[in-house]
Amino acid sequence: xxxxxxxxxxxxxxxxxxxxxxxxxxxxxxxxxxxxxxxxxxxxxxxxxxxxxxxxxxxxxxxxxxxxxxxxxxxxxxxxxxxxxxxxxxxxxxxxxxxxxxxxxxxxxxxxxxxxxxxxxxxxxxxxxxxxxxxxxxxxxxxxxxxxxxxxxxxxxxxxxxxxxxxxxxxxxxxxxxxxxxxxxxxxxxxxxxxxxxxxxxxxxxxxxxxxxxxxxxxxxxxxxxxxxxxxxxxxxxxxxxxxxxxxxxxxxxxxxxxxxxxxxxxxxxxxxxxxxxxxxxxxxxxxxx
Amino acid sequence: xxxxxxxxxxxxxxxxxxxxxxxxxxxxxxxxxxxxxxxxxxxxxxxxxxxxxxxxxxxxxxxxxxxxxxxxxxxxxxxxxxxxxxxxxxxxxxxxxxxxxxxxxxxxxxxxxxxxxxxxxxxxxxxxxxxxxxxxxxxxxxxxxxxxxxxxxxxxxxxxxxxxxxxxxxxxxxxxxxxxxxxxxxxxxxxxxxxxxxxxxxxxxxxxxxxxxxxxxxxxxxxxxxxxxxxxxxxxxxxxxxxxxxxxxxxxxxxxxxxxxxxxxxxxxxxxxxxxxxxxxxxxxxxxxxxxxxxxxxxxxxxxxxxxxxxxxxxxxxxxxxxxxxxxxxxxxxxxxxxxxxxxxxxxxxxxxxxxx
Numbered sequence: 001x002x003x004x005x006x007x008x009x010x011x012x013x014x015x016x017x018x019x020x021x022x023x024x025x026x027x028x029x030x031x032x033x034x035x036x037x038x039x040x041x042x043x044x045x046x047x048x049x050x051x052x053x054x055x056x057x058x059x060x061x062x063x064x065x066x067x068x069x070x071x072x073x074x075x076x077x078x079x080x081x082x083x084x085x086x087x088x089x090x091x092x093x094x095x096x097x098x099x100x101x102x103x104x105x106x107x108x109x110x111x112x113x114x115x116x117x118x119x120x121x122x123x124x125x126x127x128x129x130x131x132x133x134x135x136x137x138x139x140x141x142x143x144x145x146x147x148x149x150x151x152x153x154x155x156x157x158x159x160x161x162x163x164x165x166x167x168x169x170x171x172x173x174x175x176x177x178x179x180x181x182x183x184x185x186x187x188x189x190x191x192x193x194x195x196x197x198x199x200x201x202x203x204x205x206x207x208x209x210x211x212x213x214x215x216x217x218x219x220x221x222x223x224x225x226x227x228x229x230x231x232x233x234x235x236x237x238x239x240x241x242x243x244x245x246x247x248x249x250x251x252x253x254x255x256x257x258x259x260x261x262x263x264x265x266x267x268x269x270x271x272x273x274x275x276x277x278x279x280x281x282x283x284x285x286x287x288x289x290x
Numbered sequence: 291x292x293x294x295x296x297x298x299x300x301x302x303x304x305x306x307x308x309x310x311x312x313x314x315x316x317x318x319x320x321x322x323x324x325x326x327x328x329x330x331x332x333x334x335x336x337x338x339x340x341x342x343x344x345x346x347x348x349x350x351x352x353x354x355x356x357x358x359x360x361x362x363x364x365x366x367x368x369x370x371x372x373x374x375x376x377x378x379x380x381x382x383x384x385x386x387x388x389x390x391x392x393x394x395x396x397x398x399x400x401x402x403x404x405x406x407x408x409x410x411x412x413x414x415x416x417x418x419x420x421x422x423x424x425x426x427x428x429x430x431x432x433x434x435x436x437x438x439x440x441x442x443x444x445x446x447x448x449x450x451x452x453x454x455x456x457x458x459x460x461x462x463x464x465x466x467x468x469x470x471x472x473x474x475x476x477x478x479x480x481x482x483x484x485x486x487x488x489x490x491x492x493x494x495x496x497x498x499x500x501x502x503x504x505x506x507x508x509x510x511x512x513x514x515x516x517x518x519x520x521x522x523x524x525x526x527x528x529x530x531x532x533x534x535x536x537x538x539x540x541x542x543x544x545x546x547x548x549x550x551x552x553x554x555x556x557x558x559x560x561x562x563x564x565x566x567x568x569x570x571x572x573x574x575x576x577x578x579x580x581x582x583x584x585x586x587x588x589x590x591x592x593x594x595x596x597x598x599x600x601x602x603x604x605x606x607x608x609x610x611x612x613x614x615x616x617x618x619x620x621x622x623x624x625x626x627x628x629x630x631x632x633x634x635x636x637x638x639x640x641x642x643x644x645x646x647x
Contacts, residue, residue, distance in 0.1 A: 018585070074505055094585075096554040099505045100396060101433075101474045107401045108433050123584050135585040137615040156584040157528025157553055160614050161636070164582070181529055183398055183476075210530050213398045235533040238540045239549075246514045246529025246551045248503065249398075276538060278637045 001116045001187065001195050002090050003175060005127035007065040010058050010088070011036045012079050014046055019070035022135050023047060029138050031131040034062045055086040066090040068124065068133055076120065077102035084115045092133055093119030096181070100248070103184045110186060117186025121247070122178035123156030126163075134178060136160065147172015149284070150199070152192050153208035154179045154215070154249065158235055161277050162208045169281040171288055174201045181247030183212070189219035197226055204229045204288055206280070207271070209262060211236035212250040216262040220269040229288060232266050233274045234259045291500045294337045296379050298496035301473065302480070305465040308492045312381030321362035322355050324380035331383040334361050340371040342414075348375070351383060384494060389482035391415060392463060394431070394470045396477070403431040403470060405441070405463065409449045412482035437467035458491050459483075474504035513550060513563040515570070520545025522643070523567055523577035525560075525595075527586040528553035535580045538636055544644045547571050557586035561594035568602060576607040576647040580636055583614030592620040596627050609643035611636050 009026075013019050014036025024047060027033050033049050035058040042053035052058040055067065067088045071079040073095040083091055084106075091110070098120040110117045118124070124134015129146035132138035136156065143160060145167040153159035156178060166173055177192055179185055189207060196202050205228055209216040216234065223230060236245060236259040244251040252258050267273050272287055274280035293301070299309040311328055314337070315321035325332045336348035343349060348370040352358040358380070365375050391411030397404040408426045410418060419426055427445040431437055442460030451459075462483070470478050477499040484494045502510060514529070518536075522544045526532040532551040539546045550567050552560045568574075579595065581588040592612065599608070611633040612620045621632045633639035 022585075073503065073509070097503045097509060099474055099503045100476060100501045101471065102505065104396075104402065104433050112434075137584060140614065140617070143614065153530070155528055155530025157526070157532075157582050157586070157614075158530030158534055160582040160584055161531055161534065164613065184396065184401055186401075208530070210533060215398075218399060235530050235537060238536045238546060239533055240516070240518070243516055245516065245533055245549060246553070250529055250533070276541060276637065277534060278635060 001191065002065055003177065003195055003199065005130040005175070007131070007133065008032050008034045008063050009133060010034065010055065010064045010067045011070060012055065012067055012083060013070035014038050014049065014051055015041050016070050020046065025139060026132050029132045031133065034064060055082045055088065059086045059088065064088055066092060066133065068092045069094060071095060073097035074099070077106060080106045081109055084109050084113045088115065090116045091118065092122060092124050093117065094122060094124060094135060096121045098182065100184050103182065107186055118178065119180040119185060121182040122180035122185070123159060124178050126176040128173045136176065143167060145172045148174050148203040149206055150174050150196050150202040151176045151206045151208060152179055152189055154181050154210055155208065155247065158208055162206060162233060162280065165277050165281040166206065166284060169284040171284050181249055183249040188215050190222055193219055193222055193226055202228065204231065207232040209234045210247065210250050211239050211245065211252055211259045212257045214257060217265050220265045223269045223271065229272065231272045231274065231280065231284065233277060233280055234262050291502045292339050293498045293500065294339060295335060295495060296337055298498040299493060301469055301498060302493050302496055305469055307462055307465055308490065310381040310384055310492055310494060312379050315362065315378045315380050316376065318359050318362035318366065321378055321380050322358050325352065325355060325358040328380065328382050332358060333381045333383050334358065334365060335379040335381065336365050336370050336375040337377040337379055338370045338373040338375055340373055343370060346370045384484050384492060385487040386484050387487045388485040390485065391481045392466060392483055393477065393479035394466050397430065400430050402433065405429045405431060405437065407445055409451060415481065437464055439464055455485065455489065455491065462491065474501045474506070475499060476501050513556065513559065513566050515566060516549040517570060518546050518548050520547045521573065521575040523547050523571060523574040525550050525552065525564060525567065525577065526580040527551060527557060527583060527591065531580060531582055535578060535636065538640050539578065542637070542640050542644055544640065547574055552591060553586045557591050560591040561598050564595055564598045574606055576609065576643045578609050578640055578643050580611045580639065581614065583616055587616040588612050588614055589616030589619035589623065592623050596623060599628065607643055607646045609633065609639045611639035
């Protein structure tokens with residue numbers, strides 16, 4: 001897993017309309033986009049970034065840490081396989097609506113090649129004041145200001161809201177890590193938490209969860225190992241049972257996975273919980289030892 | 291996407307798994323006709339997508355045609371967990387010796403499918419796993435390796451059952467995995483899997499869930515809308531933010547009328563989404579629009595919303611909270627075209643709306 005702010009990036013699907021919009025934003029922000037790929041567009045450039053037909057050709061010519069996939073959901077599996085086989089060690093899969101069996105295959109391939117997968121349905125990562133790897137409005141300073149807290153979020157939109165609250169609190173953000181809203185995602189809260197244990201740039205951690213699954217519960221089991229204050233907000237207290245709430249992963253199944261059960265488990269494991277997003281900024285101000 | 295019992299069993303049959311003789315009935319006369327063909331006692335099973343259907347009165351048995359008619363009529367009149375019964379599956383009643391359980395489902399924690407089985411089926415598997423976990427065998431599935439007969443043979447070697455039955459179970463497991471994989475299911479479950487008195491193995495009930503994003507299905511492009519009971523309309527971008535908006539409305543004393551999100555690719559269809567909401571809910575007291583754009587550009591959403599508001603001449607109070615991608619232009623549009631302030635904080639926007647409704 002690479003959570004460094006200095007990552008060399010390839011954009012798969014760089015010639016798509018949305019990709020172009022976001023790649024420009026990323027480059028303007030200071031992100032090292034070293035290559036792009038798009039079958040049939042090899043030899044061209046976008047914003048001075050060289051484009052290759054295949055990821056393998058890009059890897060021959062550049063040092064690449066992470067690939068960001070601007071690829072429609074049904075083609076993600078092939079694109080991910082291409083990047084994994086080309087030896088790229090970390091993938092950020094943005095698409096919403098990737099077939100879950102494709103995700104399972106991607107995760108299996110990634111295990112074989114020791115590749116880290118973020119997503120699908122993740123907004124990516126932001127390292128405020130330095131670089132942005134995805135589709136978050138990094139350039140808005142009232143949302144993303146540099147500081148000492150790491151945010152781990154399943155949702156992009158709610159991740160924005162929480163980032164804004166943390167910026168408002170004056171503490172600011174060291175890194176924003178998007179986990180993804182799908183039922184099945186490559187990297188979970190638990191794995192990122194462990195990775196952040198020894199991250200000298202991160203002095204506190206905010207978990208932005210929601211109903212469904214047991215990712216928050218699994219993370220709670222590991223909290224005693226983390227010697228940093230941990231805060232959390234969980235969305236979906238008023239959601240009905242048995243209906244996926246927009247995210248494929250936000251689904252209460254049986255009696256487990258409700259927002260209130262997650263809140264209880266996190267609180268019992270020493271997490272400082274915010275009832276509302278506004279409250280989070282106040283709590284951070286009061287509790288966070290700068 | 292959950293299939294009904296009938297649809298699930300049809301799939302099982304296609305893959306060579308035995309199911310009871312049976313047919314769907316839409317009327318009580320259909321039910322009688324079906325029962326005559328089956329001969330002997332029959333089971334009448336309401337085809338509704340509700341859990342614990344048996345306990346809720348959705349399964350009845352009938353010994354003769356008169357009973358079939360009466361009980362079918364009764365079923366067509368009842369609601370099972372709030373759902374109207376429109377179809378009944380009329381099936382032969384099985385002579386049960388033993389009830390087993392088999393399932394393959396997506397294990398979100400291990401990120402792999404998991405195979406579960408027990409010879410104490412017919413009960414709620416969650417309960418059994420709590421009370422008697424030793425009776426359940428399970429196996430994580432590596433999707434590159436898949437499932438072969440030896441997996442099932444090994445798993446069921448834990449139980450004291452006849453070799454012939456064990457062999458057949460292993461075969462059923464490999465077929466179940468084929469269904470799971472080929473139909474891109476998130477759950478295939480046979481509960482109970484019946485061993486009859488003459489040692490036939492028959493899937494008496496089945497539940498299959500298909501991934502709504504499965505590669506062979508058309509992408510769902512309808513708005514992500516869920517009706518709720520209250521009267522405060524909600525439109526936001528992204529699932530997490532929409533749920534949070536609902537939570538805040540409730541927290542401040544309001545009652546959300548719906549979940550509606552226009553995040554991701556849906557941001558280009560915000561007008562369609564708002565029209566849909568207004569058509570579904572014509573007695574809203576007010577509407578909260580909460581946008582915090584990432585991929586979804588708030589200016590493009592706002593442009594569409596203003597058009598709908600003007601076209602439909604909407605008079606109810608609408609509170610806007612807009613931040614994120616495209617926020618400057620979006621806020622200016624609301625000010626210029628609706629002559630309204632835009633809130634920066636969600637709680638302020640909700641509070642203001644609840645005050646004015």
